[in-house]
Amino acid sequence: xxxxxxxxxxYLKEMGFKVKVLNDEQIKIPKHLPKPLNDRYIFxxxxxxxxxxKLLIKIIFGLGLRISEVANLKLxxxxxxxxxIEHAKGDKTRxxxxxxxxxxxxxxxxxxxxxx
Numbered sequence: 001x002x003x004x005x006x007x008x009x010x011y012l013k014e015m016g017f018k019v020k021v022l023n024d025e026q027i028k029i030p031k032h033l034p035k036p037l038n039d040r041y042i043f044x045x046x047x048x049x050x051x052x053x054k055l056l057i058k059i060i061f062g063l064g065l066r067i068s069e070v071a072n073l074k075l076x077x078x079x080x081x082x083x084x085i086e087h088a089k090g091d092k093t094r095x096x097x098x099x100x101x102x103x104x105x106x107x108x109x110x111x112x113x114x115x116x
Contacts, residue, residue: 078110
């Protein structure tokens, strides 16, 4: 790995050797993006899930949330048109618009499962 080579050359320099890696700045390490889940699997999961799990799947994939963001989601973070994500990546707060159909499903779920 590039990091091992860089660390080794740093070690050699610390030991008094004159070492220079040519074009070190130009070495690019490819970053692999995660592969998206096939839509078929998402629809299959929604089909066999209970109401709560269906809604959770739709929120995760419909809004593109991270698992950690969903795990920290509170009912107070959801209003009729937006979901507020506190401590998102980089410890920022994000506001995400909710699709009209998903809004209706969330409101229906809240109405049937919570007394406000």
